[in-house]
Amino acid sequence: MMEYQAKDIEQKWQDYWKKQNIHEPKQDFNLKKKYILSMFPYPSGAIHMGHVRNYCIGDAMARYYRKQGYNVLHPIGFDAFGMPAENAAIKNGIHPKKWTYANIDTMDKELDSLGLSFSKQREFATCDEDYTKWEQKFFLDMWKKGLVYRKKAFLNWCPNDKTVLANEQVSDGKCWRCSTGIVQKEMYQYYIKITDYAQELLDDLRVLQDKWPQAVLSMQENWIGKSLGLQFDFALEKQISNFKAFEVFTTRPDTIFGVTYCALAPEHPLVKEVLPTLDIQSQQKIIQMQNTPVRNRTMAQKEGVNLRIFAIHPLTKEKVPLWVANFVLIDYGSGAVMGVPAHDERDYLFAKEYQIPLKQVIESTELPFLDDGILCNSGDFNGIETSKAKWQIIEFFEVNKLGKGVVHFKLKDWGISRQRYWGAPIPLLHCKDCGILPQDEKKLPITLPQDVVIDGEGNPLDKHQSWKEDICPKCGGKATKETDTMDTFFQSSWYFLRYATPRDLWIQMPFDKQNTKYWLPVDEYIGGIEHAILHLLYARFFTKVLRDLGYIDFSEPFENLLTQGMVLKDGAKMSKSIGNIVEPNDIIKKYGADTARLFVLFAAPPTRELEWIDSGVEGAYRFIRRFYEKSENIQKTKTMPIVHKQDLSEKQRYARKKIYEALIKSNEIFAKKQTGYAFNTLIASCMEAFNALNDQDNLQIWTEGYYVLSNILEPIIPHICWEISEKFFDFSNFGSIEIDESALEEDEVVLVVTVNGKKRADMKVNKQMQQDEILLLAREKVQKWIDGQNIIKEVVVPNKLVNFVVK
Known part of the structure; x- marks a missing residue:
């Protein structure tokens, strides 16, 4: 018997995919395209099952559309600036940059271990200097256009993170990251005039009707107010x-x-x-x-x-x-x-x-x-x-x-100043004679100094005298750099545009217009509903601003939006503070990546909350193991075998019917004829088909069934499907499969039996039955209505009815 060795199989195919670069998008703008994107993570050092669920949903979409012949862009990156890196520096004495990139390396390995088909050639972190350069350029463009201003105001201040928060980043009076109660503090702040776009942001919600969840649309409408x-x-x-x-x-x-x-x-x-x-x-x-x-x-x-x-x-x-x-x-x-x-x-x-x-x-x-x-x-x-x-x-x-x-x-201008080190410096200068001036664009990016002391007391940049010193471009006198850095949502408001351009152009431009026009907007965007009035609203605003600045020629960034539900354990959201985290690495080591992928897509529809159940993980593993081990019953072939239906038994016909019903289910779900990408119902249909295969012994049907099921399940459990394909089929079998309509036809039909046009009975008959046999059975069904009557005429309408005309 073939023995399922998840670790060996998965490592083998992950190495193959990486070596062959098969997940990289093609630079062919004549191909039909799909841009599948999951909201990118903060590099905290370890992914959790919430990440796994998000990325498996997106990966299933990306793999499906590749199989259908689409040119697919499915990238990943890291939202890398922010307070956690500074907090780690204070706690552990490690530089935020070193901490951040070390965590990115760790997370990259974890993401790879799941077999996720991300484009690795387009991966970046928002703290990369060639990324900072262009967002500073965008800031200066907005400054010159009058979309940025500075004023003194009472602001939301987090005493723990020692930084300002936008209204959208305050939840129940607490910091959205550390849950510390905020206080009001009067200070200068830079604002972006998102209110200039309030009406358009409101109006364009109509464009997103039936494409975005109604809850998100309502939240944005109410927030704009x-x-x-x-x-x-x-x-x-x-x-x-x-x-x-x-x-x-x-x-x-x-x-x-x-x-x-x-x-x-x-x-x-x-x-x-x-x-x-x-x-x-x-x-x-x-x-x-x-x-x-x-x-x-x-x-x-x-x-x-x-x-x-x-x-x-x-x-x-x-x-x-x-x-x-x-x-x-x-x-x-x-x-x-x-x-x-x-x-x-x-x-x-x-x-x-x-x-x-x-x-x-x-x-x-x-x-x-x-x-x-x-x-x-x-x-x-x-x-x-x-x-x-x-x-x-x-x-x-x-x-x-x-x-x-x-x-x-009700929407207010977006305050983007943050009094911290680990962020993109605001590219402005202060001159006592000339006021506030923009930096010379030739000096971009304005980078962070490496020799800083991060002790949690005030803004480290404000205390770094040599870094602050600069020259006024207007009068040539002494000037100082702005020491506030940008809100991290500034970085995440345009990252999806960066992915559309190949890496070799990143130093020259923020994104290439031809590539952007081809790939954007994002076809499928996956992330949590908690970002409804944070990232999603800011990204919509940024897209409109960049359109007006001449960088792009469209107005909405995300065509379709899927908001996945939270992952729960013991009735509570998985959280390190609660202590109910399940580490993906533990699941992968014990059961394999395909098991983790199958469970998170099978346990609940993507938009619903998922309750973590250990027995469910074990059940997913048992199915995969049986599916692999039973593949020894199929024969090697490069093409799908032709099966003649008339030679089959009832169980064999039933197995074929279930196989093609699963294929129909797959096509319906990815075409979104069933809302919310209900992968759980697709997987259930595949399991039902597999059980039906096990209940018959025809070699051709076994082979046909595996040919179809390995195609259907490849987006969900890719490693094992590639392994089965290599052993028995041809790698090119991963593609579109035509539905054999004859497999779905019923062998029996129900006929209505009428006397003088009035229904008297129903009768089940085999489609192959001769007319004389049908009439004989029909007479028995309506015997009491035709006894003693003269039968003037007998009419048989194939597969529909039998009528007796009597007098």
Whole structure:
């Protein structure tokens, strides 16, 4: 008996694939193409089963399309900058660069051990200097176009990683990487104007309908958060410093007559002016609000401080008290809101807490009343429906030059400054006479100094005097380099474009336009839904910016998106902190890579959560072992054997039927006629076909069955399928197989038996049965309806019905 030796078989074919370069894309733009891409990993030193699942899904797609004759680009790289490398440097005394590239080597070996068909010739890390060069060039292009600016603001600060975080990188008030609670810190920050593209980002979600998961589309739509409303000024009763008024934005101008207070964000500039005049307790309370993360504020009990100053209502001219409130956000609208407690739940809770009066302006029997209705207590607008009054009031403000109708987005500009060493330096200079200037592009890339001290105290670049020193390109005087580095999402927002260009062009250009036009957009993109409003939104934005800068000529980066579910163990997400990690190397050593691949694709559909079950891994191994050992029953052939159906027994016909049903299932799944790439149902179909093969003894059917199944299963368990192909077939057998329709035909059919056109019975007959035999059986079925009758006519419609005409 043939003995299954997974380690030997897998090493043999991994060496062969590498030597033959069979997974590298071809530079032939006349071929039909598929670009299959899994979101690239951070080089943490070891992959986990979440990685394995992601990459096996993508690899199955890539291998399938190669077999169908497509030119396939299926690359891998590493998202290599970021805080973990610096944390490792602090903890272990190892340089971030050395730590990062050592981890890449480790992960490369692990990925290779799974037999993943990545293009190795296009692999890179985002910390490579020839990658940094071009993203710094993109930054300077954006700076010159006015898409980058610098301002001082309260920012999300992670005390553990000692760096700024974008709003999208804060989850439940905690750092997205280390889960430390964030605080607010006022400092300078560079921003990219993603808001300039808010409307287009929103509009183009329609292009992605039915191609991206609805959950991701909804998350992006909500994050962009388009609002239509009225923008106007509340004049102050008395001028305070330079402030005569403050701006307000509201989506409910129909309720403007119901204003009983106004509230400012704790960071509002007017609050800063008033703060020194307040009592100590009020000052402390406001400072505490400022230091509370935004999400924590909005989720907390409504809190406020009365500023003891008044604004003047623009229509009624009544005095309106001014408060500071924790629920008002400085980066939404203008950081000030009009409080209408009779018709807004949030405003109502705040007013109730501080005994602020209510003023009803929509007819109702209860307060707060939040729905549409008829206006009351609203001057000339009484009796008008709120939906109409909203636009009439906006028009009134515009005609009388009191305000204007505007569109606001919840999306805020993307803050990319990070106060750390291990990142791409922002290519700007500071000159005391000339201000902030772009670096000379001939000096790119601006690289990191190697002789740094990373101790967790402040930004190492800011303390490296010799690296900071530079010359102003404008006046020739002394200048200093910018010491902030870029957010790592800047690097991951264009990496998919880099893969499309062969390595020998990388020094000359970020990506080649002809190659990019051929390969992009990505046909199939696989990754976690947790990146819906992080990487996926940034990548869409970056694509549009690079289009407008003339680098590319398309607007969306990813044609189709598959968001795979998490891998769980003991009911919880696999995590080192929980201690429930399953190491892929352990599985590969014990069972082989094909077993790991089969299990992660069989245990659950790709979009669902996968519960790790040890017995399931063992079951996958047993199937592969049996599939290999039973292959000794087949004969060597270079072409698929021709099987004559009429010579077969019932079990033999059934086996062939199951084989071709599995082939149909494979074609349907990869053509996405079944949503979500349900590999689990394909594998189940192959197992059913294999069991049917085992239940018959025809050598030709054994050979035909293995020929088909090895083709179907090659994208899933490639090593063993290549081994079987080498032993019994020809390597060229991996390709498209035509379906033998005769194998799917039923030998028996059900006929309807009618008397004078009225159905009286059903009857199962063999397709080969003669007409006389069919009529004889049919008469028996309807005997009681034709007894004593004269049979005028007997009609047989093949494979459909028998009708007796009687009188």
